[in-house]
Amino acid sequence: MAPSTTTVSAPQLVVGLLLALTTVAAVSTAESAPAVNTSCVTGSAGAAVSIGYGGARASAGAGMSLGAGVYRATCPRAEEIVRAAVQRAVAADPRMAASLLRLHFHDCFVNGCDGSVLLDDKPPFFVGEKTAVPNANSLRGFEVIDAIKAELERECPETVSCSDLLAIAARDSVVVSGGPSWEVEVGRKDSRTASLQGANTNLPAPTSGVTTLVQKFRNVGLSAKDMVALSGAHTIGKARCTSFSARLSGVGVSTGGAVGASKDLTFLQSLQQLCSGSAGSALAHLDLATPATFDNQYYINLLSGDGLLPSDQELASPGAGAVPGADDDVSSLVALYAFDASVFFEDFAESMLRMGRLAPGGGSSDGEVRMNCRVVNSST
Template sequence: MATTIPYSFRLNYVVVTVAFVLLVLVLTNRCEASELRLDYYASSCPTVFDVIRKEIECDVQSDPRNAALVLRLHFHDCFVQGCDGSVLLDDTVTLKGEKTASANINSLKGFSLIDRIKNMLESECPGIVSCADLLTIAARDAVVLVGGPYWDVPVGRKDSKTANFALANTNIPKPDDTLLTIISKFLYQGLSVTDMVALSGAHTIGMARCESFRSRIYGDYEVTSEKDAVSESHLRDLRSTCPLTKGGSSENNVTSLDYVTPDLFDNSYYHLLLKGQGLLNSDQELYSSLFGIQTRELVKKYALDPLAFFQQFSDSMVKMGNIVKPESFVDGEVRTNCRFVNT
């Protein structure tokens, strides 16, 4: 006589089976991610960190703004397909790159700096160091050189043979995004709200174009900003830099995201948010949005405690830098030229 298995037992069996499969997948992904390690180039290219640091040091000493350019390249790279150097690829007949996506076309610079460092590495260790690793290390060094924190960079990434123009248009946060939109874009990458607020602190350095902040300075800037002589004078300067009427040469006018200490990596950015003076809507939303209960408290925390900001920024940069597709270790390559896949 056939034995009837109780429904509850069958249901529990299914749940346990599914849980086991998910656990296997998680462990598999962790094994893949473990291919990133601190000593990856210890024998194959022991001078890699020294070469990159010296070159970035020259770039930042010549112009401190170069630090922000390199950091932004790394951020935009990791938010599309993971940290795989896809943002560095030029358009070709067979490949549509990410450089002309709306989030990148007028925002990303510094490609020639990466090219020069890559050439140095190819002379030192031909075919060994990926462009993705180069960019990740360079971003860390750039932050340190303008006063920011140091963190160890696990390496061993491979370069993608593809790019994704569509994802560059959708995944990367935009200046006028609402808080909920920004949060969703970070969560999609596996980054928490805490990571988001800390990584947004990168806007303590760098510049923004007129078209990125026009809607803010002619919108609710006066509503959020403190009513004092300094704030009012700064708003007048911003409007002088970026007229209300669109078009013409003013579209390319730029101003510092942090006008107090524009070339220093510190927590001044958060103090500006407390004063309602965030330049971009996406910045001020962290403090002023009705939905920003958690983000508002984090802004206050990092404004009061620069060490807490530095520690979380370091942790979040490592977490972002470790966004790597497991298959990239198998399908990826080490490009000899960061602008093109190997032939």
């Protein structure tokens, strides 16, 4: 069960942060994590995360049922193969952890977790999601997924779906970066279709306000709490200057109150210096303090006014406390996660599981296990 988040208001937590920010940043996750039993899993940083699955198998929607040990009999080394490949990829390119995590997110938010984001365009007969505005020249890591899939096909042909591969690789990317672990539910099938329109309309933009973000998540059956927890994925990775240009011009920017005011101007000036003369192509760390470590520093940054994307910084804005339609106080959750990494880790893992259960609208009856993640089997 997730810990309660309703005892302290955001303003009280922000005031407390002024007194304890240094201590919060230094306290190890292992010291703050509660004792757990054998049903729990641990992150590589030592954070213990207790996950409730609601039974051995969890329904993911009509026609699709997921379980935690589906491949133990049919492909026992599947997760070992994915884990080792992710470790190699991140060792070669630390940014790849965030890229693989983002692939899973962009897959699930468009017609459920069905591997559709991986399909290549075949004009004029098929146009997929890769050229959608949120994805074009932005998503990366496809070659890593290709290499893992090829190895899985050699080990156990036509067994592990590309959509399951994305879910496992996302978990392993978090773990290798120092974040929590969880037992990935698998059993998805790969779609034979994709939706360019869905990718253009369903995925949140880096300029989205809190109300829009909450609605985008509600549209797929996720809560405001899921939105705040999953936004914590921005504790790793980079973004191009074009993604946060609104921060530089002051459009839609909130400093998050008195805490943010002291550092915000200096932070924005450093971004302006980075982006000037780059035609928007320069990259900035989403979390300047601990850019390659999956931790709760992202939320501490928001309270300091140092969120990179406008959509990130808006989570700590004064107006985020009571968003219409939100079932949780967004700004209070930001402050809670800034104070307690173990709570963030547990909520993030649970939200990843819920996102992973987003099923294609028609279930899995029309799905397949692709042999090549870029094309449907009939085209190989």
